[in-house]
Amino acid sequence: MAILHVHGLFIFFNIFLIIFPFANSSKDSEALLKLKRSFTNSIVLDSWTPETEPCAKWVGILCQNGIVYGLRLGYLGLSGNIDIDALASLSGLRSIALMSNSFSGKIPDFQRIGALKALYISNNEFSGEIPSDYFSKMAGLKKVWLSRNNFSGPIPSSLAQISQLMELHLENNQFSGTIPAFEQKTLISLDLSNNSLEGEIPPGLEKFGLKAFEGNSGLCGGSSGKSCQSKNKNSNNHLKLAMWFLAAFAAVLLAMVIGIFMMGRRDETFDEPVKENLDDPSISSSVKKDFDSSRKGLGSSHRVGSSRRGDLVMINDDKGEFGMGDLMKSAAEVLGNGALGSSYKAVMANGLTVVVKRIKEMSKIGREKFDAEMRKFASLRHKNVLTPLAYHYRKDEKLLVYEYQHKGSLLFLLHSDHGLSHSELNWPVRYKIIQGITRGLGYLHKELSSLEVPHGNLKSSNILLGPNYDPLLVDYGFCSLISGSQAAQVLTAYKSPEAILQSLVSPKCDVFCLGIIILEILTGKYPSQYLNNPQGGTDLVQWTRSAIAEGREVDLLDPDVANATNFLGGMIQLLHIAAACTESNPDYRLDLREAIRRIETISGEGNDDETSEASQSRALGSCKEHSWRRHDSIGDQSGRKSISLEIS
Secondary structure (H helix, E strand, O other): OHHHHHHHHHHHHHHHHHHHHHHHHHHHHHHHHHHHHOEOOOHHHOOOOOOOOHHHHOOOEEEEOOEEEEEEOOOOOOOEOOOHHHHHOOOOOOEEEOOOOOOEEOOOOHHHOOOOOEEEOOOOEEEEEOOOOOOOOOOOOOEEEOOOOEEEEEOOHHHHHOOOOOEEEOOOOEEEEOOOOOOOOOOOEEEOOOOEEEEEOOHHHHHHOHHHOOOOOEEEOHHHOOOHHHHHHHHHHHHHHHHHHHHHHHHHHHHHHHHHHHHHOOOOOOOOOOOOOOOOHHHHHHHHHHHHHOOOOOOOOOEOOOOOOOOOEEOOOOOOOOOHHHHHOOEEEEEEEOOOEEEEEEEOOOOOEEEEEEEOOOOOOOHHHHHHHHHHHHOOOOOOEOOOOEEEEOOOOEEEEEEOOOOOEHHHHHHOOOOOOOOOOOHHHHHHHHHHHHHHHHHHHHHOOOOOOOOOOOOHHHEEEOOOOOEEEOOOOHHHOOOHHHHHHHOHHHHOHHHHHHOOOOHHHHHHHHHHHHHHHHHOOOEHHHEOOEOOOEOHHHHHHHHHHOOOHHHHOOHHHHOOHHHHHHHHHHHHHHHHHOOOOOOOOOOHHHHHHHHHHOOOOOOOOOOHHHHHHHHHHHHHHHOOOOOOOOOOOEEOOOOOOOOO
16 A cells, blocks of 8 residues: 555656646746737747747747746847846746847846846946945846946946856946945956946956956056056146146236226327238138148038148059049049948049048057058958058048949948849859958958958948959958957947957957858848947848748748749858858857858859759758857847948
């Protein structure tokens, strides 16, 4: 009888183990669907349906043993309210990642999820002060990423009380006041740059270096390079100087009052003062020069801006020589405004058409270094790399001159209503462009290997097209000319996941950008990764990840080329290569040489004897070992409402 009783308990226990995960899964499903309803733009979560299980095919859900433990909802353009009640009911939830969306307002009550270990909400529009005790009930937190929002006020002191804190990123906000005394020995990653912090950097944080604190002019001590004692001494000196100045001013004022009083007692009369001759030619000429030199922009009705500080420096005479005077005589046409500056088209008297790029992000670089870098770029020789012809140096801005390409940029080709029609943009043309881009990028990685990121600004607007649709790479090597804080704002390499979250840049950032471009060419969609605001564009990385996981790669392809069934095999192979290039973890990302090798092995000619199904099967088979991995994707990029056909 006892044996039967024990046997019955054993059966009951096993039934409980079988049933409990399903019950828990049902509870999690209800909570997640409630969370989805709180978003105003949740179409990207169409895989979240009551008929399916969260741990099966729901996008952005991480599970273990049937329990939801993580949300990876970055890059999805989500907005609205975040239902904290729904999140709090997920008993197994340990990690929340909502980076690069459109959430705004005060920080939600994530502190109600006491067991949370990681919180990633970077690159949103959250604002306002965070209460000092906000994190006091989140003792298990290890990773906190609040960067690139609009948070203000003091850094919450409760962050310094989290004993296991490992990563803290608060950069690019508006935090003010002093830095709390972070004494956690577990802290291995810290970034407080580009805020309004002041006071002394706590001694225990010196190990994180200058980069973690730059952009806070009020900080001193530690790795800031500013002595707090000298700062106080300077403040005292300034106070003394102000007092002396005030005393001197009072003495002068007293003397003037006495003088006026004495003059009032005299009966002398004075002639009216002589008026300045404003019609003097020398004066009007000077005013005109000052007006011309301070002109802010160039348009179709203006001449290309002149300068009294020298002429153009020719660094490449392949197209002949010309000077600033030749540009001044040419009417300028605005081509666009990019992240680095403005671009203008000018047709000179000798028939040469050039593009003048006006760049203001290199203000700190010296003349000699700038000249050396420009001459290095001008010495490059590759059919897929466009070299500069000349430059003009000023401390506050630089002009770069390139030969104009009449077909425009790849961005214009793919997305403009006035570009090449998609029926003409067939698969052989697209494949030729992809091949040329990778070959040019490979050449730059060889010739500019000393740079941290050889290209650094690879995107479709920086790929121009020659007469036969041969791509030409421009705006390369700028990472050596722009400060780190500026580069993070304007260069696409710094929008790769590792650059955003860990401030790590390497040649593999260029590989990530290459993968985005390949996806852009294959899909015909504008990538949200190019944008600086969380509106517009398509998150091609997330979209591709979902499609490959669900075996529907063909759905991604631009319909104008997907209909060419004899090319499907090559297109799908390229799709998988692009997916491997955009892995969020750079250790799993393809090496550039390997990416080039695989792209070169694809046939761009198609095969009429093969059916699309057989071709597709072969492509998927060859890519099986490199299928899309589900790694935690945490990073930057967002969008803007309209697509600017920028050149820079």
